[in-house]
Amino acid sequence: MQKRSIVPIVYILFLMLPIYWLVAMSFKTTNEILSGFSLFPQTFTTENYRVIFTDPSWYWGYINSILYVSINTVISVAVALPAAYAFSRYRFLGDKQLFFWLLTNRMAPAAVFALPFFQLYSAVGLFDTHLAVALAHCLFNIPLAVWILEGFMGSVPKELDETAYVDGYSFPRFFASIFIPSIKAGVGVAAFFCFMFSWVELLLAKTLTAVAAKPIAATMTKTASSAGYELGLLAAAGTLTIIPGAIVIYFVRNYIAKGFAMGRV
Amino acid sequence: MKTENQKAWFFVLPVLLLVAFNALIPMMTVVNYSVQETFGDNVFFWQGLDWFQQILRSDRFHAALGRQFMFTFLILIIEVPLGIAIALSMPRQGFWVPVCLVLMALPMLIPWNVVGAMWNIFTLPDIGLLGYFLNHTLGLNYDMTQDPVAAWVTIVTMDVWHWTSLVVLLSYAGLVSIPDAYYQAAKIDGASNWSVFRYIQLPKMKTVLTIAILLRFMDSFNIYTEPFVLTGGGPGNSTTLLSIDLVKIALGQFDLGPAAAMSLIYFAITLLVSWLFYTLMTKDDQN
Numbered sequence: 001m002q003k004r005s006i007v008p009i010v011y012i013l014f015l016m017l018p019i020y021w022l023v024a025m026s027f028k029t030t031n032e033i034l035s036g037f038s039l040f041p042q043t044f045t046t047e048n049y050r051v052i053f054t055d056p057s058w059y060w061g062y063i064n065s066i067l068y069v070s071i072n073t074v075i076s077v078a079v080a081l082p083a084a085y086a087f088s089r090y091r092f093l094g095d096k097q098l099f100f101w102l103l104t105n106r107m108a109p110a111a112v113f114a115l116p117f118f119q120l121y122s123a124v125g126l127f128d129t130h131l132a133v134a135l136a137h138c139l140f141n142i143p144l145a146v147w148i149l150e151g152f153m154g155s156v157p158k159e160l161d162e163t164a165y166v167d168g169y170s171f172p173r174f175f176a177s178i179f180i181p182s183i184k185a186g187v188g189v190a191a192f193f194c195f196m197f198s199w200v201e202l203l204l205a206k207t208l209t210a211v212a213a214k215p216i217a218a219t220m221t222k223t224a225s226s227a228g229y230e231l232g233l234l235a236a237a238g239t240l241t242i243i244p245g246a247i248v249i250y251f252v253r254n255y256i257a258k259g260f261a262m263g264r265v
Numbered sequence: 266m267k268t269e270n271q272k273a274w275f276f277v278l279p280v281l282l283l284v285a286f287n288a289l290i291p292m293m294t295v296v297n298y299s300v301q302e303t304f305g306d307n308v309f310f311w312q313g314l315d316w317f318q319q320i321l322r323s324d325r326f327h328a329a330l331g332r333q334f335m336f337t338f339l340i341l342i343i344e345v346p347l348g349i350a351i352a353l354s355m356p357r358q359g360f361w362v363p364v365c366l367v368l369m370a371l372p373m374l375i376p377w378n379v380v381g382a383m384w385n386i387f388t389l390p391d392i393g394l395l396g397y398f399l400n401h402t403l404g405l406n407y408d409m410t411q412d413p414v415a416a417w418v419t420i421v422t423m424d425v426w427h428w429t430s431l432v433v434l435l436s437y438a439g440l441v442s443i444p445d446a447y448y449q450a451a452k453i454d455g456a457s458n459w460s461v462f463r464y465i466q467l468p469k470m471k472t473v474l475t476i477a478i479l480l481r482f483m484d485s486f487n488i489y490t491e492p493f494v495l496t497g498g499g500p501g502n503s504t505t506l507l508s509i510d511l512v513k514i515a516l517g518q519f520d521l522g523p524a525a526a527m528s529l530i531y532f533a534i535t536l537l538v539s540w541l542f543y544t545l546m547t548k549d550d551q552n
Contacts, residue, residue, distance in 0.1 A: 007354035011433075012368050015426060018387045019371065021394045025386060037397045079279040086276035091267045098277065105288050106480075107535045109487035109528070111508040115515060116291030139287035142280055200376045202490055217376040231386060238379045245374025246367075253363040 019242070025235035033231045048236035058237065061216030064130065065199065066244065068213065071134035073194040076141040077149075077187060081180065084149035089158070102143040110203045113139075118207050128210045136208055137198040144197065145190040152186025153179075185255045192252045199245060216241060298525035316526035325510070326527065330534075333507040337485045340424045344481060345474070347425070348432025352440055353466070355433075366437075369430040381494025384423045409496065413503035420492045420504055427491065428481060435477040439470035475546040482542060486535050507531055 025033055026048055027041040052058040086092070087099060117136055118127070126132040160182065164174040180187065206218040220237050299316055301309040320326050356362055375383070390396040390408050399407040409415040443465065451461050489508040492498070498505035498513070505513070511531065515524035 004354045005356065007351055008365055011351050011429075012365065015369065015372055015430070017394065018383050018426065021387050022383045033392060037392055037401075039394075075283070079283060082276035083280040086273035089267060090270040090273035092269070092271050092273040095273075098281070102280070102284060104536060104539075105284060107483045107487070107539050108288070108292075108532055109489070109508050109511070109535070111487070111489045111512050111515075111528075113291045113295075114512070115521070115524075116294035117287075119294060120290050135283070136287060138283050142284055146280060196374055199374065202376055202378050217378050220378070220382070234382060235386065238375075238383060241376050241379050242371065242374065246371060249367055249370050249374060253367050 022235050023239050025232060026239045028232055028235075030230055030232040033235075045232075048232045049240075051233060052236055052240065058216075058219060061214060061219035061237075062240065064209070064213050065205075065215040065217070068130040068133040068137070068205070068215070069195055069198040069244075071130055072137045072141060072198045073191050075134060076138055076145045076194045077191050080142055080145035080149055080190065081187075082175075084146045084153055085175070085179070087146065087150045088153040089161070099146075102146060105143050106140050108139075110201070114203060114207045117204060121208050127208060128212050130213045132208045133205045133213060133215070134198075136204045137201060140201075141194040141197055145194055148190045148193060149183070149186050152183045152189070156182055188252050189255050192248055192255075195248050196245065295525045295528050298521045299529055300522075302522050312522060316522045317530065320523060320527050320530060326530075328502070329505055329507045329510040332503075332505065333486065336421070336424075336488070336506055337482060339421050340428070340485050341478065341481060343421070343425055344429045344432050345478060348429050348477070349436050349470070349474075351429070351433045352436035353462070355437055357441060366434065369433055372427050373430055377490035378494045380423065380427055381491045384419065384426075384491075384495050388419055409500075411500055413500055416496050416500060416504050420495060423491060423495060424485065424488070428484070431480065432474075432477045435473040436470050439473040440466060443469045471546075475543075478546070479539060479542055483535065483539060486538070 024039075024041055027044050027046065028038075029043055029045050029047065032038065032041070032043055087095060121127050121132045121136070126135070156179070160178070161174065164178055169178065202215065202217045205215045209215065209218070216237065220234060300312055300314070302312045355365060372380070385393075387393045388396045388407075388409060390400050396407060399405045406412075407415050409419045447465050448461070451465060456464075487508060488506060489512065492504055492506055493509050493512075496504045498509045508531075511524060511527055514520050514527065
């Protein structure tokens with residue numbers, strides 16, 4: 001047992017090294033970074049973080065990202081719930097084809113769609129809004145949410161539905177007050193994965209925004225190129241992008257491994 | 266048993282509308298571009314299938330496609346066995362399980378361009394942790410902006426760092442679903458570690474592994490941001506993967522027709538390979 005735990009420990013160390021380097025760099029001045037190699041910050045500074053928290057063009061990037069990611073998560077899970085219920089409980093014309101078609105949308109390279117997306121969302125007047133990014137991310141998040149939720153719903157026995165109808169529950173009341181609570185874990189996992197994939201995606205988010213809804217990750221690339229190469233600032237901004245994900249994952253830590261395991265193939 | 270109910274379509278309708286809005290309209294735009302030529306000012310000329318023929322015969326496309334398959338092959342052959350091995354050696358229960366899972370999932374939650382930027386500063390020859398270690402402690406001559414081999418090693422290592430955890434999490438989920446009774450039975454029969462793995466653990470992990478391999482295939486085949494930020498496709502064109510090349514043509518040179526034709530061919534290849542994987546791996550379940 002002792003010998004076996006070497007493998008995960010070495011693996012986690014390997015995962016942490018680049019993250020450590022990013023965090024260490026964020027507490028260094030750009031001068032120190034460029035002047036040579038140092039394992040720990042020599043002149044420890046929080047100046048980089050101060051800049052980010054006081055400059056609106058920086059901190060609005062975070063607010064924008066969190067806004068569209070949240071909108072996307074809510075929309076994706078809300079529309080995926082009834083759909084997943086339909087796939088898990090009923091047979092209907094074209095159900096298998098539809099399910100596979102949904103999954104194929106995860107296969108389309110975002111690079112392929114960047115320009116058409118820009119034209120589409122400009123045409124409907126949503127360009128540079130949070131809603132545009134949130135809706136665009138639905139392309140790959142809704143199929144994923146349906147997939148995960150369908151797996152969790154499949155493990156809820158059908159007798160639950162039938163008993164509820166016999167007891168005189170209407171469908172909406174049954175769905176909202178009995179069924180959804182019984183797959184809470186699934187909703188949590190689906191929301192987590194939607195949050196994650198919307199948070200990390202940049203190509204579409206960047207294509208669909210200019211100023212008002214610009215995501216933090218895009219702010220980083222812009223600032224880096226205009227101010228020379230502010231490595232310390234870049235590292236601090238990068239470090240801050242890890243935090244929302246870390247918070248969300250903490251809440252679903254006991255369910256995350258189950259997330260896909262229950263999905264069907 | 267599922268009951269037949271055509272009204273279920275109403276439940277699916279919102280999903281269908283939202284995904285179709287995002288998938289079909291842009292797809293039609295791409296199809297539209299792929300058969301036309303434009304010189305700007307929204308003037309288009311019918312071009313037929315010329316772009317498709319041109320792309321399919323172009324050496325540049327073949328080279329990018331070759332690099333793309335090479336990349337996907339490398340990361341699958343490293344990440345899948347490595348992920349399974351790590352999942353097998355993880356504790357099944359106790360305090361450390363959630364800690365391990367949270368730490369392992371962390372790389373997946375970092376925005377993709379930050380991943381690229383992070384690995385960029387991590388591997389800088391004189392001031393990056395890894396770059397400094399390789400060059401000054403081990404005395405290697407490592408510089409990924411000069412050496413294509415170093416660039417390849419770096420992007421593959423980055424992807425292994427980024428995504429192996431997905432395989433670990435999924436395999437682990439499959440593993441913990443195996444009841445203890447199976448292991449006890451195997452112990453009584455005196456089964457070796459290998460046969461426990463081959464006849465108990467692997468079959469139980471099959472569903473989740475299928476998902477893991479499919480997801481890893483799709484995402485690595487479409488990868489753009491991380492290698493673009495890390496190497497920019499260089500040195501030369503040595504790490505210009507398919508989608509990097511595509512963006513170069515579409516946005517860099519603004520050749521919409523060829524870029525659109527290339528997109529469709531690209532999508533078709535992804536679809537075909539995913540379908541092959543899907544059919545091959547779920548074949549046994551049908552019987």
